[in-house]
Amino acid sequence: MFENLSDKLTQTLRGIQGRAKLSEENVSDALRDVRMALLEADVALPVVKTFIEQVKTKALGTVISNALNPGEQFVKIVHDELVHTMGDANDALNLAAAPPVIILMAGLQGAGKTTTVAKLARYLSEREKKKVAVVSADVYRPAAIAQLQTLAAEVKAHFIESTADEAPLAIAERAVAEAKKQFADVLIVDTAGRLAVDEAMMGEIRSLQDTLQPVETLFVVDAMTGQDAANTAQAFNQALTLTGVILAKADGDARGGAALSVRAITGKPIKFLGMGEKSDALEPFYPDRLASRILGMGDVLSLIEEAERKVDKAKAQKLANKITRGRKFDLEDFRDQIDQMANMGGISSMLDKLPGAGQLPPGAQAQLDDGLFKRMGVIIDSMTAHERRFPDVINGSRKQRIAKGSGTEVPDVNRLLKQHKQMQKMMKKVSKKGGMQKMMRGLQ
Numbered sequence: 001m002f003e004n005l006s007d008k009l010t011q012t013l014r015g016i017q018g019r020a021k022l023s024e025e026n027v028s029d030a031l032r033d034v035r036m037a038l039l040e041a042d043v044a045l046p047v048v049k050t051f052i053e054q055v056k057t058k059a060l061g062t063v064i065s066n067a068l069n070p071g072e073q074f075v076k077i078v079h080d081e082l083v084h085t086m087g088d089a090n091d092a093l094n095l096a097a098a099p100p101v102i103i104l105m106a107g108l109q110g111a112g113k114t115t116t117v118a119k120l121a122r123y124l125s126e127r128e129k130k131k132v133a134v135v136s137a138d139v140y141r142p143a144a145i146a147q148l149q150t151l152a153a154e155v156k157a158h159f160i161e162s163t164a165d166e167a168p169l170a171i172a173e174r175a176v177a178e179a180k181k182q183f184a185d186v187l188i189v190d191t192a193g194r195l196a197v198d199e200a201m202m203g204e205i206r207s208l209q210d211t212l213q214p215v216e217t218l219f220v221v222d223a224m225t226g227q228d229a230a231n232t233a234q235a236f237n238q239a240l241t242l243t244g245v246i247l248a249k250a251d252g253d254a255r256g257g258a259a260l261s262v263r264a265i266t267g268k269p270i271k272f273l274g275m276g277e278k279s280d281a282l283e284p285f286y287p288d289r290l291a292s293r294i295l296g297m298g299d300v301l302s303l304i305e306e307a308e309r310k311v312d313k314a315k316a317q318k319l320a321n322k323i324t325r326g327r328k329f330d331l332e333d334f335r336d337q338i339d340q341m342a343n344m345g346g347i348s349s350m351l352d353k354l355p356g357a358g359q360l361p362p363g364a365q366a367q368l369d370d371g372l373f374k375r376m377g378v379i380i381d382s383m384t385a386h387e388r389r390f391p392d393v394i395n396g397s398r399k400q401r402i403a404k405g406s407g408t409e410v411p412d413v414n415r416l417l418k419q420h421k422q423m424q425k426m427m428k429k430v431s432k433k434g435g436m437q438k439m440m441r442g443l444q
């Protein structure tokens with residue numbers, strides 16, 4: 001995510017970071033590069049102008065006069081300005097109103113609106129422990145209603161039926177009544193998308209807003225459309241007051257122009273990021289964490305939160321007990337570790353949040369692809385329980401059988417066994433007294 005912008009900015013800032021002294025000229029050179037990076041990222045021009053002016057004022061005021069690490073301070077000023085441009089702090093959904101809290105969702109066709117409705121339903125039920133109902137008022141595309149029904153079943157949200165021959169307003173009113181009857185905490189209303197902003201669409205969604213009086217009216221934009229996303233959101237915001245924006249498809253956006261333009265152009269917060277097609281790929285939007293990620297400083301906080309949420313604690317504890325008792329880390333355990341990693345969104349999503357990972361040589365990054373872990377899982381699945389527990393019995397003919405069963409080659413099986421051995425050695429170190437500290441030292 002945002003790798004082009006990130007590469008350009010980190011390169012520029014690396015040049016200035018180490019300097020013991022900064023002149024006005026150094027600062028203006030760096031600012032020129034930052035400006036270029038933002039423009040290439042498709043950040044809206046007025047936003048770029050304000051950004052550069054702010055950084056310039058602060059930098060000239062503090063950096064040059066202060067002898068202590070002026071380069072570092074410059075980086076901090078850029079970081080803080082990124083945070084500010086994206087809205088300073090996380091703006092959570094307002095869920096305190098009387099139930100059902102109504103969330104109205106709007107967006108252009110293909111932006112990712114219906115997928116986002118399902119993601120949000122899952123997020124609210126899993127993370128906020130809310131009972132969620134969803135309904136589609138998109139009477140123009142029966143396929144859209146069916147799509148929501150399928151997704152609702154997948155995320156276990158209560159789906160309120162609707163048909164193409166009902167009026168959107170009638171659907172909305174009926175849905176509110178049913179949500180109340182069901183004691184739903186939240187009702188998410190999906191609306192019709194259009195190819196472009198048009199009057200009829202605006203009129204319809206405006207009357208839905210009047211009738212429903214939603215607590216949240218969220219506009220879903222496609223991050224890949226850059227500053228256009230911010231302009232479309234603003235056109236909507238002028239017609240009906242939005243409470244926030246969800247940036248879908250941020251996972252595929254190398255530039256970051258939408259993320260950096262939306263707040264400044266619309267005055268409305270980005271509340272969530274869509275990070276993939278799956279229903280769990282929705283992240284709350286934290287400007288400070290994203291700014292750190294953009295500047296290659298990682299986002300360890302999100303990583304820890306994700307680990308706390310997604311790692312199976314009982315299994316982790318069992319493994320820890322087993323290892324401290326001096327038992328061997330076998331291939332079953334290895335399989336569990338691979339699953340846990342997949343649960344956390346795979347290696348690529350984790351790398352994205354690790355400080356400095358962006359600076360890894362491309363070769364090293366490629367070696368860590370998610371397909372590799374899937375393949376490793378399949379190889380282990382092709383072994384017998386006995387082989388998983390006692391990997392030493394795996395001889396040549398067994399290797400051939402395992403390779404055949406998993407659709408891989410014998411060298412792949414060998415590689416996996418070697419990786420397991422390395423992991424086993426590491427676990428052994430951990431199990432010895434003070435092993436953890438030793439291991440950490442080894443990694444530094």
Ligand code: GDP
Nearest residue numbers: 109110111112113114115248249274275276277
């Ligand atoms: P709608 O017309 O706005 O309701 O759009 P859909 O929800 O049908 O989504 C359009 C396409 O975008 C689908 O193929 C989705 O799987 C995909 N999509 C939606 N959100 C994301 C996201 O956050 N990341 C990625 N990579 N794809 C997404």
